[in-house]
Amino acid sequence: MNEEYDIRTYKFPHLIKKNWKDIFPEADPLLLQLLNNIMVYSPSHRSNAAEVLACEYFDELRDQLTYSHISSMYHLRDFYNFSK
Numbered sequence: 898m899n900e901e902y903d904i905r906t907y908k909f910p911h912l913i914k915k916n917w918k919d920i921f922p923e924a925d926p927l928l929l930q931l932l933n934n935i936m937v938y939s940p941s942h943r944s945n946a947a948e949v950l951a952c953e954y955f956d957e958l959r960d961q962l963t964y965s966h967i968s969s970m971y972h973l974r975d976f977y978n979f980s981k
Contacts, residue, residue: 931952931954934952
């Protein structure tokens with residue numbers, strides 16, 4: 898451990914949250930919403946894996962035309978059905 902570090906007296910810097918749109922101005926709004934849902938410090942407030950995979954951003958993977966094209970190339974089963 899770092900001997901100069903003392904949890905009782907250490908002052909953590911105050912950081913201000915940045916908007917994802919400012920960081921990725923050309924990004925899909927659905928992707929930005931997905932980032933808002935998963936980049937959360939508290940696990941109880943963060944989306945779990947099933948919620949993330951079921952989000953609207955991945956709807957294209959569940960689209961039958963897209964899925965049939967992907968599955969014909971890679972011989973996949975119905976792996977992209979993450980509905981609740």
